[in-house]
Amino acid sequence: MAGTGVFADVLDGEVYKYYADGEWRASASGKTVAIVNPTTRQTQYRVQACTQEEVNKVMDAAKVAQKAWARTPLWKRAELLHKAAAILKEHKAPIAECLVKEIAKPAKDAVSEVVRSGDLVSYTAEEGVRILGEGKLLVSDSFPGNERNKYCLSSKVPLGVVLAIPPFNYPVNLAVSKIGPALIAGNSLVLKPPTQGAVAALHMVHCFHLAGFPKGLISCVTGKGSEIGDFLTMHPGVNCISFTGGDTGIAISKKAGMVPLQMELGGKDACIVLDDADLDLVAANIVKGGFSYSGQRCTAVKVVLIMEAVADTVVEKVNAKVAKLKVGPPEDDCDITPVVTESSANFIEGLVMDAKEKGATFCQEYRREGNLIWPLLLDHVRPDMRIAWEEPFGPVLPVIRINSVEEGIHHCNASNFGLQGCVFTRDINKAIMISDAME
Numbered sequence: 105m106a107g108t109g110v111f112a113d114v115l116d117g118e119v120y121k122y123y124a125d126g127e128w129r130a131s132a133s134g135k136t137v138a139i140v141n142p143t144t145r146q147t148q149y150r151v152q153a154c155t156q157e158e159v160n161k162v163m164d165a166a167k168v169a170q171k172a173w174a175r176t177p178l179w180k181r182a183e184l185l186h187k188a189a190a191i192l193k194e195h196k197a198p199i200a201e202c203l204v205k206e207i208a209k210p211a212k213d214a215v216s217e218v219v220r221s222g223d224l225v226s227y228t229a230e231e232g233v234r235i236l237g238e239g240k241l242l243v244s245d246s247f248p249g250n251e252r253n254k255y256c257l258s259s260k261v262p263l264g265v266v267l268a269i270p271p272f273n274y275p276v277n278l279a280v281s282k283i284g285p286a287l288i289a290g291n292s293l294v295l296k297p298p299t300q301g302a303v304a305a306l307h308m309v310h311c312f313h314l315a316g317f318p319k320g321l322i323s324c325v326t327g328k329g330s331e332i333g334d335f336l337t338m339h340p341g342v343n344c345i346s347f348t349g350g351d352t353g354i355a356i357s358k359k360a361g362m363v364p365l366q367m368e369l370g371g372k373d374a375c376i377v378l379d380d381a382d383l384d385l386v387a388a389n390i391v392k393g394g395f396s397y398s399g400q401r402c403t404a405v406k407v408v409l410i411m412e413a414v415a416d417t418v419v420e421k422v423n424a425k426v427a428k429l430k431v432g433p434p435e436d437d438c439d440i441t442p443v444v445t446e447s448s449a450n451f452i453e454g455l456v457m458d459a460k461e462k463g464a465t466f467c468q469e470y471r472r473e474g475n476l477i478w479p480l481l482l483d484h485v486r487p488d489m490r491i492a493w494e495e496p497f498g499p500v501l502p503v504i505r506i507n508s509v510e511e512g513i514h515h516c517n518a519s520n521f522g523l524q525g526c527v528f529t530r531d532i533n534k535a536i537m538i539s540d541a542m543e
């Protein structure tokens with residue numbers, strides 16, 4: 105169970121502690137942040153609201169720890185990462201339980217997220233050893249006018265202190281995808297977990313603690329992004345920011361200054377369907393791509409651009425599959441579970457109402473109870489509707505009917521986003537040409 109057994113140190117009464125200098129601590133602020141269960145809409149957990157002074161101390165410790173870590177042999181860094189990965193996988197159940205309660209992730213997917221995170225940490229350690237084990241020898245006569253009288257040796261060196269900020273939808277997986285690479289490369293790591301998902305992230309950090317990483321090398325400060333976010337991202341002790349999330353990333357890029365930024369932001373991932381496609385395969389992938397974890401994936405199919413000739417058939421096949429999706433609580437491993445917050449549900453509803461006013465065809469009746477929104481396919485969506493362009497991050501999928509491939513590519517490229525996309529056709533030449541044309 106969360107907060108018990110090997111995780112007992114993480115919990116202080118009713119409140120989860122933050123992690124600094126190799127210890128679990130209560131914040132001097134005396135304040136906490138509530139994490140609301142999306143299903144019950146009641147407070148499920150509480151985490152510390154860390155102070156700026158505590159952030160300063162974490163940054164100082166991270167800087168000191170990084171110097172020694174950078175001198176730690178690569179194989180030893182890898183060894184510790186493999187150990188953390190094994191501990192993480194061993195304790196998948198309590199961590200998955202947090203994901204179910206904090207972000208309403210379906211029970212089986214929650215377990216998969218933790219297992220996949222352990223695998224990713226190990227993979228990073230393996231790849232890191234290969235990539236970082238290599239350097240380059242350059243000779244001077246490769247540049248015009250020079251003789252072969254100089255050698256240059258180059259190898260990869262750490263950046264220093266990496267600030268990692270993951271989003272709510274994969275609070276464990278998208279945290280370790282930053283932690284693993286940073287650590288294997290000799291950096292230290294300060295994690296600011298998303299508020300929804302913070303407790304799962306704290307449990308994951310404890311697995312690194314149990315693996316025996318040096319004090320101060322990894323830390324985890326909790327608090328609302330809107331309150332401590334700017335202080336963290338503008339902190340002079342930070343040498344690199346790895347962020348995954350929405351438009352917040354744009355604001356961070358403007359404030360962060362001269363540090364390298366790794367930004368994985370939102371998407372309006374287009375699925376282009378040609379009339380020669382295998383339509384059963386298309387329908388299965390639209391439903392899986394569009395509705396798994398209730399559409400709360402950056403890689404979710406977020407707009408279907410489909411040739412008019414096959415549109416009726418595909419819509420019918422998709423509707424038949426949507427009708428079979430199980431809607432309900434994550435504990436029952438339902439396909440469609442409540443979206444993460446009430447404000448998220450309100451935003452999705454706003455997109456649906458706009459589409460309704462502008463005449464989209466509702467393939468299912470719009471239904472919502474609390475944060476739970478039933479899956480909805482909107483047909484005959486037009487470019488003047490918000491849902492044609494905006495990312496709902498929920499179980500609502502627009503279909504735009506097109507009359508040519510060019511029309512589909514044009515819509516895809518007119519989007520503000522450029523994250524991922526897919527094409528369905530039996531013609532491999534078209535598939536490659538279209539995917540190449542999608543920006």
Ligand SMILES: NC(=O)C1=CN([C@@H]2O[C@H](COP(=O)(O)OP(=O)(O)OC[C@H]3O[C@@H](n4cnc5c(N)ncnc54)[C@H](OP(=O)(O)O)[C@@H]3O)[C@@H](O)[C@H]2O)C=CC1
Binds near residue numbers: 401497
């Ligand atoms: N490209 C990719 O790989 C992925 C992209 N995403 C995108 O993420 C979005 C959904 O995630 P969501 O969590 O809602 O995204 P947000 O951008 O709202 O939040 C992401 C993270 O930023 C933190 N944050 C909020 N304000 C600040 C601030 N001022 N400074 C620093 N950090 C801050 C949040 O903390 P807090 O929770 O405390 O507010 C959270 O940890 C979608 O747009 C989705 O497409 C999601 C997954 C993968």
Ligand SMILES: O=C(O)[C@H](O)COP(=O)(O)O
Binds near residue numbers: 273278402403
């Ligand atoms: O970025 C995300 O939302 C997740 O990393 C998606 O990963 P998946 O496509 O493998 O579910």
